[in-house]
Amino acid sequence: MESLLKKALQEANVDYLQITVEERRxxxxxxxxxxxxxxxxxxxxxxxxxxCHQGGWGFVSFNDLSNxxxxxxxxxxxxxxxxxxxxxxxxxxxVEADMRPRFEIDPQAISLEEKESLIRSYNQIxxxxxxIQTSRTIYRDLRIDQYIATSDGxxxxxxxxxxxxxxxxxxxxxxxxxxxxxxxxxxKGFEVVKGLEERAEEVAKDAVALLxxxxxxxxxxxxxxxxxxxxxFTHEAFGHLSEADFLSENPKFKERMKLGDRFGPDExxxxxxxxxxxxxxxxxxDEEGVPSQKTYLIKNGxxxxxxxxxxxxxxxxxxxxGNARAISYxxxxxxxxxxxxxxxxDYQLERMISQVDxxxxxxxxxxxxxxxxxxxxxxxxxxxxxxxxxxxMIRDVILSGNVFDTLKKIDAIGNDLSLFGGLGGCGKGRQYxxxxxxGSPHLRIKGVLIG
Amino acid sequence: MEELLDMALKxxxxxxxxxxxxxxxxxxxKAGKLKGMEKREGRGWGLRVIRKGKTxxxxxxxxTKRTDLVENALTSARYxxxxxxxxxxxxxxxxxxxxxxxLIAFTLNEAVEHxxxxxxxxxxxxxxxxxxxxxxxxxxxxxxxxxxxxxxxxESTSFDFLISGLLVEEKGLLPINEGVFSGxxxxxxxxLARSLLQKAELAKRIVPLRSGRFPVIFAPEALTNLxxxxxxxxxxxxxxxxxxxxxxxxxxxxxxxxxxxxxxxxYDLLQGSRPLDGEGTPTRRTxxxxxxxxxxxLFDLHTGAMMGKESTGNANRGYNTQPSPGIxxxxxxxxxxxxxxxxxxxxxxxxxxxxxxxxQSNLLAGDFSLNVDLGYKIKKGGIVGRVKDTMVSxxxxxxxxxxxxxxxxxxxxxxxxxxxxAFDSLSVSGKGN
Numbered sequence: 001m002e003s004l005l006k007k008a009l010q011e012a013n014v015d016y017l018q019i020t021v022e023e024r025r026x027x028x029x030x031x032x033x034x035x036x037x038x039x040x041x042x043x044x045x046x047x048x049x050x051x052c053h054q055g056g057w058g059f060v061s062f063n064d065l066s067n068x069x070x071x072x073x074x075x076x077x078x079x080x081x082x083x084x085x086x087x088x089x090x091x092x093x094x095v096e097a098d099m100r101p102r103f104e105i106d107p108q109a110i111s112l113e114e115k116e117s118l119i120r121s122y123n124q125i126x127x128x129x130x131x132i133q134t135s136r137t138i139y140r141d142l143r144i145d146q147y148i149a150t151s152d153g154x155x156x157x158x159x160x161x162x163x164x165x166x167x168x169x170x171x172x173x174x175x176x177x178x179x180x181x182x183x184x185x186x187x188k189g190f191e192v193v194k195g196l197e198e199r200a201e202e203v204a205k206d207a208v209a210l211l212x213x214x215x216x217x218x219x220x221x222x223x224x225x226x227x228x229x230x231x232x233f234t235h236e237a238f239g240h241l242s243e244a245d246f247l248s249e250n251p252k253f254k255e256r257m258k259l260g261d262r263f264g265p266d267e268x269x270x271x272x273x274x275x276x277x278x279x280x281x282x283x284x285x286d287e288e289g290v291p292s293q294k295t296y297l298i299k300n301g302x303x304x305x306x307x308x309x310x311x312x313x314x315x316x317x318x319x320x321x322g323n324a325r326a327i328s329y330x331x332x333x334x335x336x337x338x339x340x341x342x343x344x345x346d347y348q349l350e351r352m353i354s355q356v357d358x359x360x361x362x363x364x365x366x367x368x369x370x371x372x373x374x375x376x377x378x379x380x381x382x383x384x385x386x387x388x389x390x391x392x393m394i395r396d397v398i399l400s401g402n403v404f405d406t407l408k409k410i411d412a413i414g415n416d417l418s419l420f421g422g423l424g425g426c427g428k429g430r431q432y433x434x435x436x437x438x439g440s441p442h443l444r445i446k447g448v449l450i451g
Numbered sequence: 452m453e454e455l456l457d458m459a460l461k462x463x464x465x466x467x468x469x470x471x472x473x474x475x476x477x478x479x480x481k482a483g484k485l486k487g488m489e490k491r492e493g494r495g496w497g498l499r500v501i502r503k504g505k506t507x508x509x510x511x512x513x514x515t516k517r518t519d520l521v522e523n524a525l526t527s528a529r530y531x532x533x534x535x536x537x538x539x540x541x542x543x544x545x546x547x548x549x550x551x552x553x554l555i556a557f558t559l560n561e562a563v564e565h566x567x568x569x570x571x572x573x574x575x576x577x578x579x580x581x582x583x584x585x586x587x588x589x590x591x592x593x594x595x596x597x598x599x600x601x602x603x604x605x606e607s608t609s610f611d612f613l614i615s616g617l618l619v620e621e622k623g624l625l626p627i628n629e630g631v632f633s634g635x636x637x638x639x640x641x642x643l644a645r646s647l648l649q650k651a652e653l654a655k656r657i658v659p660l661r662s663g664r665f666p667v668i669f670a671p672e673a674l675t676n677l678x679x680x681x682x683x684x685x686x687x688x689x690x691x692x693x694x695x696x697x698x699x700x701x702x703x704x705x706x707x708x709x710x711x712x713x714x715x716x717x718y719d720l721l722q723g724s725r726p727l728d729g730e731g732t733p734t735r736r737t738x739x740x741x742x743x744x745x746x747x748x749l750f751d752l753h754t755g756a757m758m759g760k761e762s763t764g765n766a767n768r769g770y771n772t773q774p775s776p777g778i779x780x781x782x783x784x785x786x787x788x789x790x791x792x793x794x795x796x797x798x799x800x801x802x803x804x805x806x807x808x809x810x811q812s813n814l815l816a817g818d819f820s821l822n823v824d825l826g827y828k829i830k831k832g833g834i835v836g837r838v839k840d841t842m843v844s845x846x847x848x849x850x851x852x853x854x855x856x857x858x859x860x861x862x863x864x865x866x867x868x869x870x871x872x873a874f875d876s877l878s879v880s881g882k883g884n
Contacts, residue, residue, distance in 0.1 A: 033692050040527030042771055043519065044495065044512040057487035063494050063512040078488035081560070116530050134694050170815075175696055177816040218662070218842075218880045253619070330491060371626065371807050374840075376822040396813070398820045400842060451820050451842035451880050 001157075004068065005149035011072040014053035014079050015087035017151040019072070020287065021047035021065065022329045026142045027107070029116055031123040033134040039116060046329045051075040052089065052311075056082025059332045088314040092290060094153035099284035101161035102277070103189025107141035110190050115139055118193065119165065122200040126169045129204035131211065133172035137200075139165045139193060140185075140423055154289040162186070162280070162435055164423040165193040167200050171207035178210035178395065180380060181366065183422035185435070188278045206381055213393040216382065216450055222359035223399065223448045224352055227418045229365045229379055230440035235340050235426065236368040237375040237403045238263075238270055239438070242297045242305075243323075243428075244312035245335040246372070253372075254316075256404075263303050264407040267345045270298040272307055274322065274338030280421025281340070281436040283325075287333035290322040297340075309335050327431045336428060342440040345413040349442050352412050354388040360450065361385055362397050376400035398451045406445060414442030452596055455498060455517055460598055462525045463500035463507075467538050467597040469729065470496050471770040477587040478559050483570055485563050486583075495770035496520065501537075502528040506753075510771040535756035538597035544726040544733050548719035549607035551635035554588055562586040569614055569640025573648060580651060581617040586610075588636075595731045603731055609722045609865075610636050614643050618651055625837075627651055627825060628672075628805060632865040634720035650804065650825070658828045658836035660881035666800035666855055667843055667877040668793055668829075671862040671869045673803045676821060678781060678867065680814045680847040681712070685739050687750035687765070687776040689815070691757045696816055696848065697745060706743040706851040709786060713738045714749060716764060716779030723780040723866035729768035734779055737763050743852075751776045783869040786857030793856050793873045795832040801879060802827050802834065802871075803843065820844040841881040850874045 005019050023045045030038040048061040049071045058078025060071045107115075123137040144160040164185025171178050180203045186192050225233060247254045274282050274292030283292050288310050295305050308316070309324035312335055324333035353361065361383045368377030382397040383390045418439050425433025452468045459466035475491040495512040498520055507528025511520040563586075570582055587610070594604040613630035627650050629643040669677060689695040697705065706712075716725050716734025727733050730752050738746040750758065751766035751774045767777035794802060805825040823841040827834045851874075858870035 032688075036530060036532060038508070038773055039530045040507065040509050041523045042510040043516065043523075044510075044771070046493070046512055056485070059487065059489040061489075061491045061493070064492070074490065078490070082485050082488055084484075112526060112530065134692050170694055172694070175816070177694065177696065177813065179813065179815070218844075218878075253617075330493070332487075332489070369807050371824055373625075374807060374822060374824065376807055376842075378820075396818065396820065398842070400822050400840075402840070449840065449842070449880070451822075451844055 001147055002155060005147060008068040008072050009149060009151055011069050012051065012076060012151050014051045014076045016052040016089055017072065017076070018050050018288070019047060019149050020329055021147045023145040024142065024328065026140065027112070027115065029119050029139040031119060031135065031137040034127060039112065048329045048332070049075040050332050051079040052087050053079035054083030055085040055087050056080070057332070058082065061330045088311060090310045090313040090320045092152065092310060092320065095156060095285070095289055096154070097156045097158065097285060099158035101159055101187060103161055103191070105190035107163055107190045108143070122165070122167055122196055125197060125200040126167060126204045129208065131171050131173060131208045132169055132204050134170045136168040138423060148285070148287065148289050150289055156285050156289050158284050160187065160283065161189060163189055163192045164421065165196060166423040167196065167203045169204045169207040171211050173211045176211055178207050180206035180210065183424060185280050185421040185423045186278050187280060187282050209393055210381060210395050213395040215396045216360070216394045218451050220447050221450050222356050222444065222446050224356065224359065224361045224385070225443045225445065226363040227416060227440050227442060228420050229362050230443040231341060231420055231438035232365040232368045232377050234270060234342050234440050235337060235436065235438040236370045236377055237406060238297070239272070239337045239340045240370050241372065241403060242307050243335040244306045244308045244316060247306065248312045248315040257303065257306070259303050261303050262301055263298050264301045264410055266301045267413045268298055268301050268407070268410060269296065269343040270340070271296055271343060272323070272337050272340045276339050276419065279339045279419055279437040281338035283338070286322045286324045287326045288324040290320050290324065292322045292338065295321045307335050307337065309333065325434060327434045331431050334429065334431065336434055337426065337436050339419060339437040341417060341419060341438060342413065342443070344415050344417040344441045347412045347414045349414055349416065352414065352442060352444050353385055353390060356385045357387055359385040360397060361390055362399065373402055374400065375403055399448050400451060401449050406448065409446045410443055411446050412444035417441045452496070452594065455496065455520070456596055456598065458517060458521045459498055459500050459524065462521070463502040463528065465501040465538055465598045467499045467595065467730070468496060469770050470494070470594045471591065473589060473591045475587065475589040476559050477585055478562050478566070479585045480566055481583045483574070483582045488559060497770040498524045499773065500524045500528050501534040504534055505531040506534045507531045508773050532753065536752040538599050539601055539731045540599045541601045542733060544603070545717040545735065547717045547724055547726050549605055549634065549724050549726070551608050551720060554608045554610055554636040555590060557588060557636050565638050565640050569644040572641060572644035573616065581619070582614065583617070584614040586612050597731060601731045603727055605726055607634065607725060609634055612637065612643070614640070614647055616647050616651060618654060625654060625825070627654065632722060633863050634722050634724055653827055653834055654825070654837040656836035657839055660801070660828055660838045660841055660879065662880045664876045665879050666797045666873060666875060667879065668800070668802040668871055668873045670802065670804045670871050671864050671867070673806050674869055674872055675864055675867055676806055677819060677847050677850065678869070680817045680819065682778055682781065683815050685748050687748045687754040687758065690748045691754045694815060700745050703745055704743045705745045705848065706740050707854045708743040709854050709857055710740050710743045710851055711784035712740040713782050714765065714778050714780065715782050718780050718782060718868065721780040721863060721866060721868060723778065725779060728764045728766040728779070729774045730762065730766040732762045732764045732766065734764040749776045749778065778866060780866050780868060783857070783861070785859045785861050785870045787859055788856045790858050790860065790871050793858055793871060794829055794834065796855060797829045797873070798831060800829045801838055802829055817847040819847055838881060841879060843877050843879050845877045850877060
């Protein structure tokens with residue numbers, strides 16, 4: 001493979017060129033209710049050529065490796081057509097690397113039969129709970145064998161491994177249908193999906209409890225977010241704003257995200273860190289061959305950094321952060337998060353709750369989205385807080401608001417940071433799902449619009 | 452492909468091979484300029500087998516690994532679902548246009564020129580808008596063969612053209628999108644640009660909105676978020692599992708008598724147009740709601756067989772996924788009023804063009820809660836300004852029971868051909884008073 005790539009690179013007549021080749025092997029098992037919907041292994045092999053010339057980009061992806069030189073020429077032609085100025089890419093020392101995943105149990109050493117029987121047992125736990133109407137239980141392991149070769153001399157071979165499962169319960173009573181979901185996923189092996197029996201029980205229990213939970217009364221509340229929901233908030237509400245590809249080409253918005261400006265209280269620090277071992281968003285090198293690193297985005301309430309590709313770093317006169325990622329060979333790398341989280345402080349959850357007279361404790365997340373300024377995300381379940389005490393469960397708690405306002409309204413940060421991966425991932429442009437983790441300690445935010 | 456089928460039939464009673472060859476070209480624009488060009492040449496094969504009465508599946512993109520592909524599919528059949536169907540025989544296919552020769556001949560160089568013209572229109576009038584967008588053309592050739600002698604193939608085209616204007620405001624950015632998502636070449640940059648400018652002009656004034664229940668118009672682009680719930684409701688798989696709220700409601704008047712909604716893969720040149728579905732079953736026009744009465748669910752071979760019904764030609768799939776029921780093209784019959792008339796008929800309400808947060812609520816039950824990204828307040832029959840920090844929520848099935856009117860101008864939005872719809876009364880929550 002190395003010599004094939006090196007030979008093809010010689011066809012390049014542009015400022016920068018990189019070739020990525022991947023082999024992917026995925027096993028997926030999916031139960032929906034009592035029925036096994038999907039089981040088996042699929043493979044794919046493909047690659048892409050990415051070229052930059054005078055600031056213009058070309059990109060070609062393919063499955064047919066025998067025409068590699070032709071694709072190199074095509075990508076060069078495109079880049080030359082687009083390029084009108086100067087190529088600005090942060091210089092990067094050439095890298096030779098060979099990375100292997102770390103795991104306890106290799107999923108490829110486990111038979112399809114054993115995987116199926118484990119997933120079936122979780123599915124059974126959900127289905128055997130009363131009032132549960134259906135379930136959806138998914139297992140997945142994905143192994144990616146990736147080569148990246150660049151015209152400035154880097155050659156990286158890295159193997160990645162992701163294993164995870166998701167458990168969904170649907171409860172129904174009359175026309176009232178409620179769902180609960182739990183998803184685990186990390187850059188690790190089969191150990192990730194073992195021992196999920198209790199979680200399966202809990203998912204079923206939550207879905208049933210939601211049936212009789214009243215809907216939240218829309219309004220403005222003091223809200224305490226659990227680490228999972230607060231993690232989604234961190235990722236969606238703030239993380240996307242730190243992605244420099246958008247900023248580097250929009251001077252006005254860049255002004256709003258000026259380093260050194262205050263974005264939150266003194267206690268608030270937000271980090272993106274792909275070097276945390278074994279998390280879903282962890283990796284050795286990004287899809288431009290830049291090593292992963294830990295980047296502070298907000299430190300003590302002040303904006304101090306952002307996420308870069310080699311191009312955005314050069315355009316903004318900052319250092320590359322190793323955040324150019326692609327979901328597969330089908331797409332060019334773009335600026336993405338890895339593991340994004342708020343650092344722990346000293347507030348105890350009990351104290352946080354006891355100080356709220358009338359509010360909401362929102363737990364876990366069904367989904368989230370952002371449009372730069374505005375965000376919206378929905379809690380899986382929630383509880384009313386009345387005079388410092390957690391009261392009954394409520395449902396349909398959807399939080400939305402303006403990012404800038406909301407960060408400033410954080411008034412307590414807990415001491416219990418956890419990170420969460422999962423089978424899903426982050427979506428940006430057309431690239432979904434990209435494996436990421438996010439997390440936070442418990443957070444308390446004032447004046448949140450709940451719909 | 453034929454060789455793969457023969458190899459599979461050595462270990463299986465029945466088999467099916469799908470081949471998808473796709474070529475997609477795309478020009479991306481950022482900050483008003485051409486930013487990059489992309490091309491994707493993809494091909495892959497999916498193999499489905501029936502062995503000892505059970506189905507198995509695998510897929511690959513590597514023609515040198517046929518043996519692995521067959522082996523993976525046969526292994527999967529050990530655990531697979533009971534096959535209650537057989538693959539379809541060759542049969543008569545409906546006449547449907549799926550490719551536009553103009554689009555096939557169209558080059559990205561022309562696309563770049565055209566986008567430039569649209570941008571000039573906007574630049575000339577309104578400098579503080581940042582522009583981005585893309586033009587994309589895709590040509591897909593799908594072939595399917597099976598052990599019943601079926602051999603079919605067709606080629607289809609699709610064209611996506613989006614201009615997005617980012618309006619810089621005091622507190623952030625407001626994206627305003629205008630696009631064309633069609634099966635044919637529609638070079639309407641000039642029209643998109645003008646429409647975008649008009650929306651931007653109306654958005655300059657931000658007006659407060661009190662919380663309450665109001666008439667709400669959903670423009671076609673936003674309406675797809677509500678139709679997603681109905682798509683789940685008529686999905687044969689969710690019906691078969693008993694989780695659809697439309698279970699057991701055939702021939703009931705579920706929606707307003709104004710609603711005539713159907714699925715139609717045989718409609719010419721929409722993005723879901725095709726003569727046969729992903730299993731080789733011919734597509735058709737299937738009424739879903741006629742005058743509000745639920746008429747049909749959508750099935751593929753497997754879910755149809757589970758329910759004792761025929762496939763409706765709605766097996767959606769790629770080469771690397773197993774079939775599952777889904778829409779081909781969803782078509783909502785237009786009503787009688789123009790958009791202007793719908794707006795004029797509202798004393799106090801809103802019109803919504805873009806929403807955020809689709810898919811997060813309990814959509815299966817029909818519940819929705821959407822953040823209004825781009826919406827305007829209507830007062831005494833006219834648009835008075837943009838609303839901010841506003842959410843609209845309710846239940847899709849209840850909303851579609853009480854409709855003020857359906858617009859008469861349908862819009863192509865990919866696999867949808869739908870007019871705007873004015874709902875009688877939805878819950879709107881806002882911050883302003």
